[in-house]
Amino acid sequence: MKRWGQTMVNMVRGLLQAVSRFPLTVLCLIGTTGLVCYMISLHKAPDLIIQKLMFTFLLGSFLGVAAQFSCERFKRLQQLRLAVYVLSALLIAGYYWIIRPVPNIDIAVSVRTMVAVFAMFCAFIWVPSFRGRYDFNKIALIHFKSAFISVLYSGVLSAGCASIIGAIDILLFKVNQDTYGYTMAVIWILFATLYYLSLLPRFNSDNEIDRDYTADAEHYPKFLEILVSYIAIPLVAAFTLVLAAYFIKILATLKWPVGQLGPMVLGYSAAGLIIYVLASLLTNRSARLYQRIFPLALIPVVIMQLVSVGIRLNAYGFTESRYYVALFGVFAIVCGVFLSAKPVVRNGLIAVLAAGFAIFSVIPPVDAFTVSRVSQITRLENILSTEGILSAGKINPKPDASLNVRLETTSILNYLDSRNYTKYLAWLPADFKTYDKMESTFGFEPAYQGIDSQNFFYANLDMQQPSNISGFDMMFNINSYRRMPASDEPRYDFEVRGVKYSLTAERLSSQEVLVAVKDANGAELISTGLYDFVKSLPSVTDSPKSALSSEDMTLNVEKDGCKLRIVLQNISMTYSGDDAGVDYSGLVLFGAP
Numbered sequence: 001m002k003r004w005g006q007t008m009v010n011m012v013r014g015l016l017q018a019v020s021r022f023p024l025t026v027l028c029l030i031g032t033t034g035l036v037c038y039m040i041s042l043h044k045a046p047d048l049i050i051q052k053l054m055f056t057f058l059l060g061s062f063l064g065v066a067a068q069f070s071c072e073r074f075k076r077l078q079q080l081r082l083a084v085y086v087l088s089a090l091l092i093a094g095y096y097w098i099i100r101p102v103p104n105i106d107i108a109v110s111v112r113t114m115v116a117v118f119a120m121f122c123a124f125i126w127v128p129s130f131r132g133r134y135d136f137n138k139i140a141l142i143h144f145k146s147a148f149i150s151v152l153y154s155g156v157l158s159a160g161c162a163s164i165i166g167a168i169d170i171l172l173f174k175v176n177q178d179t180y181g182y183t184m185a186v187i188w189i190l191f192a193t194l195y196y197l198s199l200l201p202r203f204n205s206d207n208e209i210d211r212d213y214t215a216d217a218e219h220y221p222k223f224l225e226i227l228v229s230y231i232a233i234p235l236v237a238a239f240t241l242v243l244a245a246y247f248i249k250i251l252a253t254l255k256w257p258v259g260q261l262g263p264m265v266l267g268y269s270a271a272g273l274i275i276y277v278l279a280s281l282l283t284n285r286s287a288r289l290y291q292r293i294f295p296l297a298l299i300p301v302v303i304m305q306l307v308s309v310g311i312r313l314n315a316y317g318f319t320e321s322r323y324y325v326a327l328f329g330v331f332a333i334v335c336g337v338f339l340s341a342k343p344v345v346r347n348g349l350i351a352v353l354a355a356g357f358a359i360f361s362v363i364p365p366v367d368a369f370t371v372s373r374v375s376q377i378t379r380l381e382n383i384l385s386t387e388g389i390l391s392a393g394k395i396n397p398k399p400d401a402s403l404n405v406r407l408e409t410t411s412i413l414n415y416l417d418s419r420n421y422t423k424y425l426a427w428l429p430a431d432f433k434t435y436d437k438m439e440s441t442f443g444f445e446p447a448y449q450g451i452d453s454q455n456f457f458y459a460n461l462d463m464q465q466p467s468n469i470s471g472f473d474m475m476f477n478i479n480s481y482r483r484m485p486a487s488d489e490p491r492y493d494f495e496v497r498g499v500k501y502s503l504t505a506e507r508l509s510s511q512e513v514l515v516a517v518k519d520a521n522g523a524e525l526i527s528t529g530l531y532d533f534v535k536s537l538p539s540v541t542d543s544p545k546s547a548l549s550s551e552d553m554t555l556n557v558e559k560d561g562c563k564l565r566i567v568l569q570n571i572s573m574t575y576s577g578d579d580a581g582v583d584y585s586g587l588v589l590f591g592a593p
Contacts, residue, residue, distance in 0.1 A: 014198035022197050024064030024085055028092075032057040033190045040181040045508045048486060051105045052096065055113045060092040062120035065197070069124045073133065073204050104485045107419065108369050111320065115358045122355035128203035129348050136348035137280040138218040139203060144278065145221070146199035154192040158184060220281055229286045232275045236294070239268055243301050250304070262312075262325040265305035269298060269332040276339070277347050295339035302332045318375035319415065323368040324361065331357045373421045380412040380425075389442060393427045397443030406447035410438070414446075418483050457538045457573040459548050461586075467550045467567055472589040473497075478505040480513045481583040496592040501525075503590060510581030515566060517590055526562040528555065534571055534582055553586075561593030 019026050035054055039046045067088040071077045077084055095116075099109055125143060129136035161183050169175040201214035243265070276294055279287040306329045313322060331353060338349050364370050384390035387405050389398050401409075416422050422432060429441060438446045469475065478490040490505040500520040507513055508529075516527035533555045537548065550567060557564040568586040 011195075011198075015194055018194050018198035022064055022068050024067065024088055025061045025197065026064075026194065028057040028060035028064060029190050029193055032061070033185050036185040036189060037182050040178050040185065044514070045506075048104065052099050052102075055099065055105065055109070056092060056096040059095055059113055059116055059120070060088075061193070062117050062124070063088050063092060066120045066124040066127070069127045069203075072202055073127050073130055103487050106483075107320065111368065112362045115362050119355040119358045122351040122358070126348055126351040126355070134203045136351070137277060140277045140347075141220065141281060142200065142214075142217045145217070145224070146196050149199060150192050150196035153195060154187050157191070158187050161187065224278070225282060225284075228275060228278050229282060229284055233279065233286050233290045236268075236272050236275060236290070240294075240297050240301070243268070243304075247300070247304050261305055261308045262322075262329075265301060266325055266328050269302060269328065272298060273332075273335060273350055277350065280347055295336045298336040299333055299340070302329045302336065305329050306333075313375075317379040318368075318372045320368045320372050323371055327357055327361055327368075369419075373416075373419070373424065376412050376415055377421070377424060380409065380416070383408050383412075390427060395427060395441060397441070399443040401442070401444050403447065406444050409442065410446040413438075420485075456575070457571070459537055459553070459568075459571045461553050461567065461569045462549050467554070469565075469589055472563065472565060472591040474503075474590045476503055476588045476590075477586075478515070478588055479585045480505050480507050482510050482581040496590075499592065501590070501592070503588065505584075505588075513582075513584055515564065515588060517562065517564065526557060526559040526564055528557045528564060528566070530555070530566065530568075530584055531582060534568070534573065534584075537571065538573075563589075563591035565589040565591075 032054060035046075035050055035057070039050060064085075067084050071081045071084055099105075102109055125139060126136065128134045128139055162180060165175055165179055165183065199217070201217045202210040203214060205211065205214075272294055276290065279290050282288075306326065309322060309326045309329065313326070316322075334353060335350055338353075339347070360366065361368050381390060383405060384395075387398065387401055389396055389401065389405075413422070416425070417433070422428055423430075429437065431437070432441060438444070473496045474494055476490070476492050480489065484507055486507075489507060490503075492503045494501055494503070501517055502520075503515070503517050505513055505515050512529050512531040514527055514529050517525050519525055537552065553568045553571075555564075555566040555568070557566075566586055566588050568584065570583070570585040572583040574580050574582075
């Protein structure tokens with residue numbers, strides 16, 4: 001009991017020291033935890049400002065750690081710690097100021113933020129080892145151990161707290177179900193991160209107590225040595241043999257892969273480099289062989305991947321994912337060359353190069369987004385020009401365009417529209433939308449290839465059948481598609497017999513849309529979600545693409561004398577994958593009391 005008490009005292013002391021050591025990070029973590037709890041309480045998609053603050057706090061938490069480790073590494077900065085933190089706070093505020101005007105959190109904002117976070121992570125891992133002040137391999141080991149212990153403790157704490165809340169709910173009194181979410185947010189965002197930071201020593205301290213703690217922290221656990229030497233390394237070796245056999249198959253058949261190789265080699269390279277760093281402190285035969293062989297094996301494997309990516313780029317141009325797969329391939333080759341020349345000694349370069357390549361990927365005009373946008377726009381214009389559809393900056397509709405042109409045009413325009421890049425096409429109408437302006441603009445409807453009936457469902461209203469509209473006062477048209485900006489969501493203000501109302505179709509997620517009617521004070525009178533109704537439609541027909549009757553496509557809702565009738569005209573539903581979600585188009589009829 002005494003030992004347990006001392007352990008708890010040491011844990012609390014460590015957490016308090018982490019608070020004083022990383023004040024900016026702790027403030028950002030508290031802000032993030034508070035926002036997550038608030039979002040849980042909303043039971044709907046949060047406002048845009050909440051999302052922007054979440055991204056700001058995320059970046060700020062990593063920047064705070066990097067600032068503290070910089071102060072500890074450089075004595076001059078340690079004397080100016082307050083100034084360093086003020087500058088860091090200004091950078092965080094500057095980041096918020098940059099994203100404040102954006103109309104929505106799109107992929108560009110998300111990726112750029114994640115890249116900045118990754119660069120900060122690489123920085124605070126590498127900074128203590130600057131100019132050989134401390135062994136980078138030991139730093140990486142300590143971070144790995146600290147993260148593992150923190151995740152283990154947090155997992156046990158989560159299970160215990162969830163069990164206690166469940167017991168109270170069953171045995172004593174009903175507990176608000178949001179309590180589970182609040183608890184997990186506090187544990188995994190605030191406690192887990194803070195405990196992880198509390199386990200990190202002051203790597204560059206001259207204090208004897210700090211040195212003793214650091215020496216104890218850099219001890220290599222026996223279980224980890226076994227895991228790395230006799231499980232992880234053999235698995236990487238076996239996977240390398242599989243890739244080598246596949247390479248031989250390619251040489252024999254002269255048939256290059258069509259896309260599956262890139263992500264596979266990317267995962268192999270990332271895992272291999274992490275294991276390489278962890279194995280660099282080991283002296284057993286397995287680890288030594290891995291240190292010598294892996295960098296040499298990595299180079300031809302990644303070259304094979306880059307050739308495969310090059311074939312895809314030549315055929316389909318750049319997208320953000322292909323850009324990063326190619327960039328990571330170049331990064332892996334550079335690492336392989338450096339590590340082959342000076343194994344173990346130059347491991348710190350892995351973090352430096354990773355941060356450098358990450359920053360390179362977001363600096364215009366060589367960033368992933370500019371390169372992808374220019375590549376796809378150029379490809380689209382070449383296709384349309386060759387077919388005679390685009391000439392001298394004007395579109396000449398061509399109903400008899402070939403199937404390949406229709407498929408490629410639809411695919412590229414969907415990509416450009418999802419990234420809000422269509423504004424760069426001066427020859428395209430400003431109000432162009434693929435789902436309703438394709439035929440009037442290009443002369444042909446959107447075309448899609450390879451639809452999987454198990455993953456896709458499309459339905460449209462049979463317009464040959466009449467629809468009953470008696471008993472309703474107003475009718476509205478609504479369109480809601482995945483990744484729709486909040487500013488484009490349908491909203492109508494209207495009057496019925498002198499009473500003011502407003503109708504909205506709010507996108508809650510990629511699947512759900514909430515149609516609601518409110519009074520002049522903003523109080524909700526009647527509402528309904530669409531997804532529960534729509535997901536039952538595939539049971540009406542055996543075809544993944546069908547024309548359904550008005551009865552099948554109509555949803556009726558009544559409440560306190562108010563009536564809503566939603567007649568869906570077009571439904572496009574994808575069940576899984578990056579594009580999972582539902583696009584809606586239809587009519588909304590409202591009947592006032």
